Amino acid sequence: xxxxxxxxxxxxxxxxxxxxxxxxxxxxxxxxxxxxxxxxxxxxxxxxxxxxxxxxxxxxxxxxxxxxxxxxxxxxxxxxxxxxxxxxxxxxxxxxxxxxxxxxxxxx
Amino acid sequence: xxxxxxxxxxxxxxxxxxxxxxxxxxxxxxxxxxxxxxxxxxxxxxxxxxxxxxxxxxxxxxxxxxxxxxxxxxxxxxxxxxxxxxxxxxxxxxxxxxxxxxxxxxxx
Numbered sequence: 001x002x003x004x005x006x007x008x009x010x011x012x013x014x015x016x017x018x019x020x021x022x023x024x025x026x027x028x029x030x031x032x033x034x035x036x037x038x039x040x041x042x043x044x045x046x047x048x049x050x051x052x053x054x055x056x057x058x059x060x061x062x063x064x065x066x067x068x069x070x071x072x073x074x075x076x077x078x079x080x081x082x083x084x085x086x087x088x089x090x091x092x093x094x095x096x097x098x099x100x101x102x103x104x105x106x107x108x
Numbered sequence: 109x110x111x112x113x114x115x116x117x118x119x120x121x122x123x124x125x126x127x128x129x130x131x132x133x134x135x136x137x138x139x140x141x142x143x144x145x146x147x148x149x150x151x152x153x154x155x156x157x158x159x160x161x162x163x164x165x166x167x168x169x170x171x172x173x174x175x176x177x178x179x180x181x182x183x184x185x186x187x188x189x190x191x192x193x194x195x196x197x198x199x200x201x202x203x204x205x206x207x208x209x210x211x212x213x214x215x216x
Contacts, residue, residue: 034211037212049214049215064124098164101162102160104159106146
């Protein structure tokens with residue numbers, strides 16, 4: 001599988017969505033987000049990738065996602081079927097989505 | 109330049125550090141983090157990569173960073189020279205660092 005790459009050159013809109021969650025619900029949230037991506041969101045126009053992360057302290061889940069454009073991302077957020085899956089996630093956690101540009105990339 | 113890749117197989121500890129910032133200070137914070145990475149943090153043992161993101165609404169900066177291990181990351185946080193650079197960032201913003209594992213990766 002092609003890995004997700006982070007680059008200042010990549011022509012993508014980056015969504016970093018930070019979920020604050022109770023540790024006992026963290027793995028349930030990971031499953032909801034994984035299922036939502038595989039079954040619905042990952043089939044929407046403009047979807048590039050999604051990467052679900054769990055914090056080692058149990059209190060956060062982060063989705064690092066890439067879309068072809070901010071417009072494609074907005075269309076997904078407005079889609080009723082996607083909203084249904086997002087409601088399932090929001091029943092488990094609070095979320096804070098922001099759209100980002102990659103400013104600089106550094107390597108050892 | 110090798111891009112940063114996100115993978116469930118990668119043997120790295122992932123730090124996602126979310127900075128909450130006033131929009132008029134966002135670009136100054138990007139510069140402080142870029143300089144800190146290039147001059148100090150990027151030369152510490154165990155550093156793999158850092159990727160500085162700015163939210164399009166101006167209110168967040170995210171550093172998506174990879175280290176060879178949680179121990180290497182903790183050693184960096186404890187290093188006085190690194191702390192000095194982090195103080196410069198914390199004069200501009202509040203930060204919320206968490207260590208993560210990659211749970212699942214999805215692609216179009």
